[in-house]
Amino acid sequence: MCGIIGVIDKQRELMDGSSIRDALSIMDERGSGEGAGYAAYGVYPDYADLYAIHVFYDNLVEPKTQVEDLLETWGMIEHDEEIPTWEQAGIPKIHTPWRYFFRPKTRLMQRSRTPDDEIVKHIVMEVNKSIKGALIFSSGKNIGVFKASGWPEEVADFYRVEKYEGYLWLAHNRYPTNTPGWWGGAHPFNLLNWSVVHNGEITSYGTNRRYIESFGYDCTMYTDTEVVAYLMDLLVRRHGLTQELAVRALAPPFWDEIERMPEDIQRLNTALRLTYGSAMMNGPFAIAVASPDSIVGFSDRIKLRPLVIGEHDNKVFISSEEAAIRTVDSAIKNIYMPKAGHPIVGRTVA
Amino acid sequence: MIIGSRPTKFQVVVDKNQCMLCGRCVDNCSYGVFRMEPEEIITNTRNCVACHRCISQCPRDAITIKERPCDYRSHPVWTAQVKENIFKQAESGKILLGGMGNAAQYPILFDHLVLDACQVTNPSIDPLREPMELRTYIGKKPRQLEFIQKSDTDISLVTELVPNLKLETPIMIGHMSYGAISLNAHKAMAKAVSDIGTFMGTGEGGLHEALYPYQDHMIVQVASGRFGVDVNYLERGAAIEIKIGQGAKPGIGGHLPGEKVCADVSCTRMIPEGSDAISPAPHHDIYSIEDLKQLVISLKEATEWKKPVFVKIAAVHNVAAIAAGIARSGADAVVIDGFRGGTGAAPSVFRDHVGIPIEAAVAAVDTKLRRQGIRNEVSIIASGGIRQSADVAKAICLGADAVYIGTAALVAMGCRVCGTCYRGLCTWGIATQRPDLVARLDPEEASHNVKNLIEAWTLELAELMGAAGINSIESLRGNRDRLRGYMLDQSMLDVLDVKPIGA
Numbered sequence: 127m128c129g130i131i132g133v134i135d136k137q138r139e140l141m142d143g144s145s146i147r148d149a150l151s152i153m154d155e156r157g158s159g160e161g162a163g164y165a166a167y168g169v170y171p172d173y174a175d176l177y178a179i180h181v182f183y184d185n186l187v188e189p190k191t192q193v194e195d196l197l198e199t200w201g202m203i204e205h206d207e208e209i210p211t212w213e214q215a216g217i218p219k220i221h222t223p224w225r226y227f228f229r230p231k232t233r234l235m236q237r238s239r240t241p242d243d244e245i246v247k248h249i250v251m252e253v254n255k256s257i258k259g260a261l262i263f264s265s266g267k268n269i270g271v272f273k274a275s276g277w278p279e280e281v282a283d284f285y286r287v288e289k290y291e292g293y294l295w296l297a298h299n300r301y302p303t304n305t306p307g308w309w310g311g312a313h314p315f316n317l318l319n320w321s322v323v324h325n326g327e328i329t330s331y332g333t334n335r336r337y338i339e340s341f342g343y344d345c346t347m348y349t350d351t352e353v354v355a356y357l358m359d360l361l362v363r364r365h366g367l368t369q370e371l372a373v374r375a376l377a378p379p380f381w382d383e384i385e386r387m388p389e390d391i392q393r394l395n396t397a398l399r400l401t402y403g404s405a406m407m408n409g410p411f412a413i414a415v416a417s418p419d420s421i422v423g424f425s426d427r428i429k430l431r432p433l434v435i436g437e438h439d440n441k442v443f444i445s446s447e448e449a450a451i452r453t454v455d456s457a458i459k460n461i462y463m464p465k466a467g468h469p470i471v472g473r474t475v476a
Numbered sequence: 477m478i479i480g481s482r483p484t485k486f487q488v489v490v491d492k493n494q495c496m497l498c499g500r501c502v503d504n505c506s507y508g509v510f511r512m513e514p515e516e517i518i519t520n521t522r523n524c525v526a527c528h529r530c531i532s533q534c535p536r537d538a539i540t541i542k543e544r545p546c547d548y549r550s551h552p553v554w555t556a557q558v559k560e561n562i563f564k565q566a567e568s569g570k571i572l573l574g575g576m577g578n579a580a581q582y583p584i585l586f587d588h589l590v591l592d593a594c595q596v597t598n599p600s601i602d603p604l605r606e607p608m609e610l611r612t613y614i615g616k617k618p619r620q621l622e623f624i625q626k627s628d629t630d631i632s633l634v635t636e637l638v639p640n641l642k643l644e645t646p647i648m649i650g651h652m653s654y655g656a657i658s659l660n661a662h663k664a665m666a667k668a669v670s671d672i673g674t675f676m677g678t679g680e681g682g683l684h685e686a687l688y689p690y691q692d693h694m695i696v697q698v699a700s701g702r703f704g705v706d707v708n709y710l711e712r713g714a715a716i717e718i719k720i721g722q723g724a725k726p727g728i729g730g731h732l733p734g735e736k737v738c739a740d741v742s743c744t745r746m747i748p749e750g751s752d753a754i755s756p757a758p759h760h761d762i763y764s765i766e767d768l769k770q771l772v773i774s775l776k777e778a779t780e781w782k783k784p785v786f787v788k789i790a791a792v793h794n795v796a797a798i799a800a801g802i803a804r805s806g807a808d809a810v811v812i813d814g815f816r817g818g819t820g821a822a823p824s825v826f827r828d829h830v831g832i833p834i835e836a837a838v839a840a841v842d843t844k845l846r847r848q849g850i851r852n853e854v855s856i857i858a859s860g861g862i863r864q865s866a867d868v869a870k871a872i873c874l875g876a877d878a879v880y881i882g883t884a885a886l887v888a889m890g891c892r893v894c895g896t897c898y899r900g901l902c903t904w905g906i907a908t909q910r911p912d913l914v915a916r917l918d919p920e921e922a923s924h925n926v927k928n929l930i931e932a933w934t935l936e937l938a939e940l941m942g943a944a945g946i947n948s949i950e951s952l953r954g955n956r957d958r959l960r961g962y963m964l965d966q967s968m969l970d971v972l973d974v975k976p977i978g979a
């Protein structure tokens with residue numbers, strides 16, 4: 127199960143979180159009250175060039191000191207605060223969400239092409255792997271993830287998402303089957319500028335996890351979705367693939383389709399499958415991946431999970447259900463279902 | 477002091493009421509069990525190796541072969557086997573030989589691993605209706621692709637892929653040499669792999685002319701004896717395999733007795749007729765990984781970098797580190813042969829006591845290569861003890877790209893795993909060069925059986941993948957999450973990196 131909804135405004139016009147909240151609530155049937163979350167791009171304009179690092183703390187003493195020590199080792203905390211929350215009946219406040227606005231010292235990671243990203247990635251992996259009682263669940267620039275265990279509207283009210291304004295939103299309503307519902311397991315999953323929501327299961331998780339771990343990513347969330355964020359980071363940021371090609375690698379065409387392609391495209395697709403075979407994802411899924419200038423939706427190769435695309439004016443919607451899109455935009459006409467495995471990209475123009 | 481005779485292993489009985497004295501058993505048994513007397517068939521039970529050829533040919537089902545229970549005083553330590561081996565060696569003063577695979581009673585890890593299947597949350601896939609991709613490419617893959625971006629939409633690939641073998645099923649037939657097995661057996665398997673779109677190994681005995689039509693599906697082997705190796709041979713193969721070691725006999729070379737070196741074998745191997753063909757234990761030009769690298773590169777040079785080069789080693793305890801070295805030597809694939817791998821002839825002490833199981837070896841190699849970040853750049857082929865499609869699936873989950881089968885292909889042609897291949901008397905015409913015996917194996921028919929076997933396993937593999945909700949083999953490879961250990965201790969679970977059942 128699970129319900130997803132994502133929207134991007136190509137002109138970067140800001141939208142507050144209220145309509146996304148309603149759209150997600152429409153899909154309550156697809157959840158079980160054990161996890162929901164929102165990711166919003168463009169929400170911290172005052173700190174736009176700093177990394178917004180969101181952390182769940184089990185307590186504000188030991189883990190917090192350790193995280194702050196680590197941050198101070200690798201850069202500077204320019205501002206930090208507790209993420210404001212409003213207690214809801216259905217959400218026992220298990221963790222305290224905190225946010226840091228962080229500037230890495232790039233000279234500390236000299237050998238990378240993207241030293242600042244590399245530092246933040248390192249911190250995320252380090253904290254999530256080794257600091258007990260702390261979990262970094264969001265680490266991009268000008269991006270915030272807001273998630274917890276609860277129903278969509280409870281989680282929205284807990285963070286008052288309607289107070290945030292972003293030009294790109296992703297939201298997720300969870301029906302966990304493989305792993306217990308816990309705050310860290312709620313979607314969106316985020317690493318750096320990548321945020322991912324996912325409906326389904328990744329049966330190739332064992333392969334994908336072992337692949338991504340050999341590139342220095344540690345999977346700590348007990349759930350299959352986190353590999354998607356890491357794979358996008360590896361393929362796009364580190365290996366320089368376009369997002370379309372990265373999706374091609376994750377949900378490639380079948381061999382017999384590849385064989386029917388013109389020669390150069392065939393060559394490209396063969397190279398992608400051979401090189402990134404262990405990154406390819408199997409199983410039933412519909413996934414939306416956000417980055418600061420785009421949102422990409424795609425389903426598994428035989429489309430075992432629903433995925434609906436809507437386009438209207440400057441907005442592109444990606445959702446599990448048409449009704450959710452219509453909740454946000456009742457005037458929308460152009461609604462369709464993409465072909466299995468085909469990436470649908472909404473990109474900002476400005 | 478006379479040790480005296482040992483009890484016979486098998487008892488062969490001919491039912492007189494059934495027998496019609498046709499004499500087929502006499503003709504078919506190359507071990508000399510049967511003798512025709514005017515009124516009855518007399519058996520010399522002592523000679524029987526339980527190859528079952530007589531049973532298969534008897535038109536009246538008159539023959540029964542039973543294993544004779546041991547009549548030694550039972551003893552938990554000094555078992556019948558141990559005692560008999562001592563008797564034999566006390567008599568002969570020689571190394572004991574054995575054919576086929578490990579005959580000692582080690583637990584089979586494959587049988588302690590169970591595969592997973594989907595239920596509600598995750599639909600299984602029906603291979604009859606949905607595409608199932610078992611195509612596998614064996615060879616080096618780039619670590620990452622390089623592109624040139626000309627504009628937003630125009631992006632072109634710069635990376636050139638090196639040659640890979642394209643397999644339509646991840647099942648290949650491993651190396652069994654012409655010499656160890658007959659030409660008819662070779663032809664049968666070669667035709668089968670060509671029909672299916674997979675590959676087989678030549679073994680170290682060179683490539684007989686009769687196999688030239690199938691050369692695009694042959695992997696030519698270069699062993700320490702260098703039999704039959706010249707540039708023509710290398711060029712004919714689809715890939716080249718350097719054999720360092722073999723699962724049945726890690727650390728020792730090969731020996732084909734002179735009796736098996738008939739005119740044809742001598743010509744294919746490029747050695748004099750009737751001479752023993754000895755592969756030394758080491759390659760005398762390889763004493764380090766650097767030396768191996770030179771051979772890999774020389775072979776690539778000789779074939780203009782058009783052929784993948786594999787390196788085969790026996791599974792030994794340090795296999796992961798060795799495989800990592802091989803991966804860095806420029807080899808395109810590492811073949812790991814587990815201690816249950818078959819053989820024409822090996823000292824039984826090696827066959828039964830040296831090496832480690834393929835399951836653990838593949839798991840350890842895959843893990844090591846991943847830790848070093850190079851797993852993706854080299855293929856892993858697992859062999860030695862693959863008995864059924866489930867073993868194939870499990871080997872792939874543990875980290876293999878593909879498997880080699882050996883004994884299973886021979887069994888498909890009639891082999892009864894009697895384990896006496898080293899005597900050259902194989903009644904099935906497989907492990908022999910005696911023309912009358914070789915003629916018993918019809919290459920067409922045998923090829924059909926081998927083809928059927930691989931195709932049946934491939935169908936089963938597709939079903940197993942579908943049940944696990946997976947529609948391409950890439951997603952099964954190294955997917956230890958699809959396996960659970962059943963009654964394995966923690967240390968074994970750790971090596972295999974699989975969770976126990978229920979977890």
Ligand code: SF4
Pocket residue numbers: 490494495496497498499500501502517530533534535536537538539
């Ligand atoms: S093959 Fe059977 S029927 Fe013929 S002689 Fe032997 S035992 Fe008798």
Ligand code: SF4
Pocket residue numbers: 527575576886890891892893894895896897898901902903904906907
């Ligand atoms: S190949 Fe022949 S001799 Fe060897 S085990 Fe099989 S049946 Fe026996």
